[in-house]
Amino acid sequence: xxxxxxxxxxxxxxxxxxxxxxxxxxxxxxxxxxxxxxxxxxxxxxxxxxxxxxxxxxxxxxxxxxxxxxxxxxxxxxxxxxxxxxxxxxxxxxxxxxxxxxxxxxxxxxxxxx
Amino acid sequence: xxxxxxxxxxxxxxxxxxxxxxxxxxxxxxxxxxxxxxxxxxxxxxxxxxxxxxxxxxxxxxxxxxxxxxxxxxxxxxxxxxxxxxxxxxxxxxxxxxxxxxxxxxxxxxx
Numbered sequence: 174x175x176x177x178x179x180x181x182x183x184x185x186x187x188x189x190x191x192x193x194x195x196x197x198x199x200x201x202x203x204x205x206x207x208x209x210x211x212x213x214x215x216x217x218x219x220x221x222x223x224x225x226x227x228x229x230x231x232x233x234x235x236x237x238x239x240x241x242x243x244x245x246x247x248x249x250x251x252x253x254x255x256x257x258x259x260x261x262x263x264x265x266x267x268x269x270x271x272x273x274x275x276x277x278x279x280x281x282x283x284x285x286x287x
Numbered sequence: 288x289x290x291x292x293x294x295x296x297x298x299x300x301x302x303x304x305x306x307x308x309x310x311x312x313x314x315x316x317x318x319x320x321x322x323x324x325x326x327x328x329x330x331x332x333x334x335x336x337x338x339x340x341x342x343x344x345x346x347x348x349x350x351x352x353x354x355x356x357x358x359x360x361x362x363x364x365x366x367x368x369x370x371x372x373x374x375x376x377x378x379x380x381x382x383x384x385x386x387x388x389x390x391x392x393x394x395x396x397x398x
Contacts, residue, residue, distance in 0.1 A: 177330075204384070206386070208388075213390070213391070214390055214391070215291075215376050215378075215388035215389050215390045215391050216331070216376075216386075216388045217388075218385065218386065218387075221384075221385075229385070264330065264331070266331075266386075270384075273319065273336075273338050275321055275333045275336055275380075276321075276331075276333075276378075276386055277333070278323075278330040278331040278332070279330055280329060280330040281330055
């Protein structure tokens with residue numbers, strides 16, 4: 174178990190640029206979640222996949238955000254035309270399709286939009 | 288909708304003091320309940336869990352009991368250490384496979 178891996182750890186970008194983050198879940202986990210966390214807040218749900226299917230998207234996720242999980246393995250989260258309000262920690266987590274299984278989180282990607 | 292409400296911080300305690308962090312939830316059906324901990328500069332880690340009413344989760348001296356009648360899952364530790372300084376998040380997994388997190392409670396333990 175190598176854990177959930179996220180890259181990059183930090184990303185600084187200028188407003189209006191596109192950014193893409195990658196998440197490699199624990200290999201045997203079929204569920205993958207994306208969350209956003211701002212200072213002093215708990216993680217806010219963005220979207221989740223079961224295998225390659227994106228099953229749910231939060232209303233928080235504007236049209237500028239898109240996530241993929243080709244082949245049900247790693248996932249990418251892309252933000253187009255970034256805004257300063259997008260600055261946050263983006264967390265990826267994975268789990269089994271089992272109610273007793275907790276989420277296993279990566280260390281996150283910190284995005285700063287200048 | 289489903290939600291988690293936890294005690295606001297920050298909480299500052301002396302080493303060996305007793306810790307309680309309150310957590311209550313709102314959910315339809317029977318959620319699973321979790322406590323996660325986030326140490327400075329690190330990701331969230333599972334601390335303990337309980338999947339049905341009256342279950343007690345425990346780990347590293349921390350305990351929490353799933354109380355359906357009061358919809359609560361309070362975190363307790365009898366004697367905190369400096370190394371317990373972190374942010375603690377209460378969370379639920381509902382019957383729709385969706386996780387909801389509280390806003391977090393920051394704990395600082397001073398020697």
